[in-house]
Amino acid sequence: xxxxxxxxxxxxxxxxxxxxxxxxxxxxxxxxxxxxxxxxxxxxxxxxxxxxxxxxxxxxxxxxxxxxxxxxxxxxxxxxxxxxxxxxxxxxxxxxxxxxxxxxxxxxxxxxxxxxxxxxxxxxxxxxxxxxxxxxxxxxxxxxxxxxxxxxxxxxxxxxxxxxxxxxxxxxxxxxxxxxxxxxxxxxxxxxxxxxxxxxxxxxxxxxxxxxxxxxxxxxxxxxxxxxxxxxxxxxxxxxxxxxxxxxxxxxxxxxxxxxxxxxxxxxxxxxxxxxxxxxxxxxxxxxxxxxxxxxxxxxxxxxxxxxxxxxxxxxxxxxxxxxxx
Amino acid sequence: xxxxxxxxxxxxxxxxxxxxxxxxxxxxxxxxxxxxxxxxxxxxxxxxxxxxxxxxxxxxxxxxxxxxxxxxxxxxxxxxxxxxxxxxxxxxxxxxxxxxxxxxxxxxxxxxxxxxxxxxxxxxxxxxxxxxxxxxxxxxxxxxxxxxxxxxxxxxxxxxxxxxxxxxxxxxxxxxxxxxxxxxxxxxxxxxxxxxxxxxxxxxxxxxxxxxxxxxxxxxxxxxxxxxxxxxxxxxxxxxxxxxxxxxxxxxxxxxxxxxxxxxxxxxxxxxxxxxxxxxxxxxxxxxxxxxxxxxxxxxxxxxxxxxxxxxxxxxxxxxxxxxxxxxxxx
Numbered sequence: 001x002x003x004x005x006x007x008x009x010x011x012x013x014x015x016x017x018x019x020x021x022x023x024x025x026x027x028x029x030x031x032x033x034x035x036x037x038x039x040x041x042x043x044x045x046x047x048x049x050x051x052x053x054x055x056x057x058x059x060x061x062x063x064x065x066x067x068x069x070x071x072x073x074x075x076x077x078x079x080x081x082x083x084x085x086x087x088x089x090x091x092x093x094x095x096x097x098x099x100x101x102x103x104x105x106x107x108x109x110x111x112x113x114x115x116x117x118x119x120x121x122x123x124x125x126x127x128x129x130x131x132x133x134x135x136x137x138x139x140x141x142x143x144x145x146x147x148x149x150x151x152x153x154x155x156x157x158x159x160x161x162x163x164x165x166x167x168x169x170x171x172x173x174x175x176x177x178x179x180x181x182x183x184x185x186x187x188x189x190x191x192x193x194x195x196x197x198x199x200x201x202x203x204x205x206x207x208x209x210x211x212x213x214x215x216x217x218x219x220x221x222x223x224x225x226x227x228x229x230x231x232x233x234x235x236x237x238x239x240x241x242x243x244x245x246x247x248x249x250x251x252x253x254x255x256x257x258x259x260x261x262x263x264x265x266x267x268x269x270x271x272x273x274x275x276x277x278x279x280x281x282x283x284x285x286x287x288x289x290x291x292x293x294x295x296x297x298x299x300x301x302x303x304x305x306x307x308x309x310x311x312x313x314x315x316x317x318x319x320x321x322x323x324x325x326x
Numbered sequence: 327x328x329x330x331x332x333x334x335x336x337x338x339x340x341x342x343x344x345x346x347x348x349x350x351x352x353x354x355x356x357x358x359x360x361x362x363x364x365x366x367x368x369x370x371x372x373x374x375x376x377x378x379x380x381x382x383x384x385x386x387x388x389x390x391x392x393x394x395x396x397x398x399x400x401x402x403x404x405x406x407x408x409x410x411x412x413x414x415x416x417x418x419x420x421x422x423x424x425x426x427x428x429x430x431x432x433x434x435x436x437x438x439x440x441x442x443x444x445x446x447x448x449x450x451x452x453x454x455x456x457x458x459x460x461x462x463x464x465x466x467x468x469x470x471x472x473x474x475x476x477x478x479x480x481x482x483x484x485x486x487x488x489x490x491x492x493x494x495x496x497x498x499x500x501x502x503x504x505x506x507x508x509x510x511x512x513x514x515x516x517x518x519x520x521x522x523x524x525x526x527x528x529x530x531x532x533x534x535x536x537x538x539x540x541x542x543x544x545x546x547x548x549x550x551x552x553x554x555x556x557x558x559x560x561x562x563x564x565x566x567x568x569x570x571x572x573x574x575x576x577x578x579x580x581x582x583x584x585x586x587x588x589x590x591x592x593x594x595x596x597x598x599x600x601x602x603x604x605x606x607x608x609x610x611x612x613x614x615x616x617x618x619x620x621x622x623x624x625x626x627x628x629x630x631x632x633x634x635x636x637x638x639x640x641x642x643x644x645x646x647x648x649x650x651x652x653x654x655x656x657x
Contacts, residue, residue: 029534042527144555144579145654156559232522233555233579239522279524283531289488289517 008255012270015303016277023281030284037162043276044169045070045224045231047269049243050250051176052217054268057251058193059206059213060260061111061118066221067243068129069103071235073225075133078142078151078235085148092151092226100222101215103129108214112207126244133237144233155230165227172220177265189213193260250275253303274303353386356605357407358598359400359417360391361444366575367594367657368418371443374598375416381624382606388412397421404428407437414438414605419446426450438609442601448634452608453615455601455629457592459638463545463571464499466590466642468507470569471541474587478509479540482532484553484570486520486546496545513539518549525552529568533560544570550589554580574645574653581650593643594657600626600639 024031030039049066056063077096080087103125110121144152155165162170180186191199192209199206229235254271256263278299282292358375360368372389379385388407392399397420407415408431415432419425419441429439429450439446442455458466471481483500485493497515504510513536518525525548533539533556542557544550550572557566558580568586580586603623607613613621615635622628629637645653 027535035534038530042530141576143576144551145582146579228523232526232552234522234551234576238520241521243523280527280531283516283528284535286535 009264009266009270011306012254012267012274012303016270016274019274019277019281023277023285026285027281030281037166039276039280040169040273041163041166042280043272044165045228046246046250046276047169047272048172048220048224048227049247050254050268050272051172051265052220053247053251054254054256054263054265055176055180055189055213056118056210056217057248057256057258058189058260058263059210060193060196061210061213062122062248062258063104063107063214063217064119064122064244064248065103065107065126065129066217066247067240068126068133069100069218069221070225070228070243071237071239071241072103072129072133073099073222074229074239075137075142075235075237077226078147078229079136081148081151082142082146085151089150089154093223096222096226097219098222100225101219104215104218104221105211107218108211111214112211115207118210130237137235137237139237142229142235147230147233152230152233155227165231168223168227173265173269180265185209185212190261193262195261246275249300253300271303274299353384354382354414354606354610355386355388355410355412356414356416356602356609357388357390357412358601359403359407359415360389361418361420362395362399363391363393365657366655370594370653370656371418371598371601374595374600375602377595378599378602378606378624382603385602385606387602392420395420397424400425401428404432408432408435411435412437414440414609416440416442416601416605417446417451418443420444422447423450438605440601440605440608440615442604443597445636452635453604453621453629453631454634454636455597455604456636456638457597458640458642460495461499461502462638462641463590464496464501465503465506466644467496467543467545467570468500468503468510470588470590470644471543471567472507472510474567474569475510475540478511480511480513480536480538481541481543482513482536482539483515484525484529484532484542484544484546484549485515485517486549488517490520490546493545500543518544518546518552520546520548522548522552525549526556529553529556530560533557533562533566539566541567541569544568544572546570547572547576550586551576551580554583554585557585558583571642573657574650575655575657577645578650578654581645581647588644588646590642590644592639596626596643597639599624600629604629 020031029035053063073096076099077092107121107125110116111118157164159167188204188209191204192206196206228240250272251268253274254267256267278296358372375387379387390403392403400420405428415437426447426449429446433439439451440453441451443457445454483497485497514532516528516532518528529542529552532542542553544553550568550570554568557563557568563584568580569589571591572589573591577586577589600623604621607621608615615631617631617633619631620628626640631637
């Protein structure tokens with residue numbers, strides 16, 4: 001089984017490479033290293049969120065509240081920054097991650113203790129979080145000139161040729177790579193999604209694992225909330241509207257099975273990068289905006305259809321006599 | 327509740343009776359009714375109304391409104407104003423239709439009623455003052471870009487969605503007057519869907535696709551802010567000027583960084599001033615609000631009414647480094 005996963009990732013990487021080549025024929029500057037770095041930086045929030053979403057989807061759940069969580073945390077830290085401009089960035093980061101984790105925990109508790117289907121829980125909290133943003137902000141914007149230079153500058157500080165935003169994404173990928181492969185928590189996530197009943201027999205608490213998956217997803221959404229607001233230097237109710245669907249799409253393109261249990265960190269990252277390349281390429285290849293949406297959608301469908309085919313394992317008939325008996 | 331209503335009615339009667347002798351007093355009382363008190367935009371409009379009052383000399387401005395933006399709250403305010411027998415009501419309404427009966431009652435009592443900013447249905451007011459008109463906005467957005475490009479240049483449009491009615495009309499109006507701006511070439515129109523991240527990406531894409539781009543025109547408040555940020559991040563401040571329609575509070579950072587030389591939106595002070603002037607003309611100088619009428623409004627020129635008794639005040643007001651600090655705290 002694990003033998004197939006690197007193959008799928010290789011195919012996806014090949015598809016991204018082919019896509020880049022196609023774009024290069026229409027706009028050569030797109031594949032310049034500096035522009036590719038920009039594309040990666042632009043995709044960094046999607047990569048971080050896709051990793052969080054991957055963990056949730058692996059446990060047979062789904063988190064639709066990530067974008068609303070991101071927006072609420074972003075608004076909260078932006079308002080904190082306006083109220084206390086001197087607060088150091090590490091504190092802001094800690095607040096963002098904690099706030100996000102709390103919101104994730106709310107989802108997790110509802111799924112774990114009340115056994116409400118995750119799609120219903122997160123649809124509900126998605127709307128609630130957006131509503132709370134409106135309540136705390138009064139519908140007003142927090143604007144660039146109100147934020148402190150350190151607040152907006154942190155995400156774009158360049159270290160070793162890449163902005164901090166990109167480095168945070170890379171760091172998250174590394175941590176997740178280790179966590180999923182080498183820690184009991186990471187392995188239990190696969191176990192819970194692969195076969196919940198078997199997981200229980202091995203001593204894994206399914207609900208609790210799902211709870212922690214939501215907390216991880218929420219914490220990453222909170223972290224991204226700060227990064228997002230800092231990058232675009234504006235916070236308002238509707239930021240990242242509809243972004244949760246892009247995050248789920250990145251996971252699905254990356255070969256993470258919606259049914260749970262199958263997927264990899266590499267797949268999620270490549271899925272996010274695929275979408276990131278498409279989103280950044282469409283404005284420069286001079287395609288009518290009316291076609292852009294259709295092209296994005298088709299790319300997702302093709303990728304998913306492809307994954308579904310390659311991931312399908314043929315059933316093996318083990319009782320030949322029973323078949324003939326029918 | 328009914329007791330309260332009776333009391334209110336009695337009080338209103340008493341006020342009305344007491345107010346009768348006040349006809350003799352010189353001051354013309356004009357009520358400026360806003361959507362809700364405590365909103366910077368309307369506070370600024372009240373400032374403009376005071377300016378008009380000072381210019382006219384014998385005018386007293388009653389600046390009032392509900393505490394939240396509801397039609398019910400405004401109806402109460404209107405009833406109180408009828409009871410006080412003010413000379414004119416100039417209202418920015420919370421509901422096009424719900425206020426009509428109350429305002430009709432006011433007109434039956436001889437009170438001049440006009441709406442401004444946010445209109446009332448024609449049967450509920452004598453005229454409506456629009457801050458601007460589509461042709462004026464369309465002309466202004468290209469003028470903002472052209473003013474900083476004396477030798478011509480390439481400009482691109484960053485709009486909201488492909489189906490946004492307002493933006494599409496403004497862009498059409500802009501295209502219609504392109505002949506007045508020789509040397510200015512519109513190289514592309516892209517759509518940021520009023521999402522900060524997509525607008526940012528589209529603006530970045532524009533700068534890549536058109537390395538000689540001189541200006542990005544964004545007639546949408548999300549787009550203009552995102553484009554300004556994209557220009558700053560691309561290190562193209564001074565090369566690419568971001569302009570269009572935005573709010574001073576949201577654009578202050580972009581003006582400060584130099585990503586935007588100037589942008590436009592209505593000026594609430596002028597709006598309050600013009601509304602007061604119009605109310606005074608109708609109420610005191612016998613001006614008649616009818617299709618085709620031209621009603622003077624002081625330093626803002628005059629208002630020409632169309633068949634719906636609506637008129638446009640002026641070009642959108644231009645904000646730049648010289649006045650942004652004054653307005654960024656207002657709205």
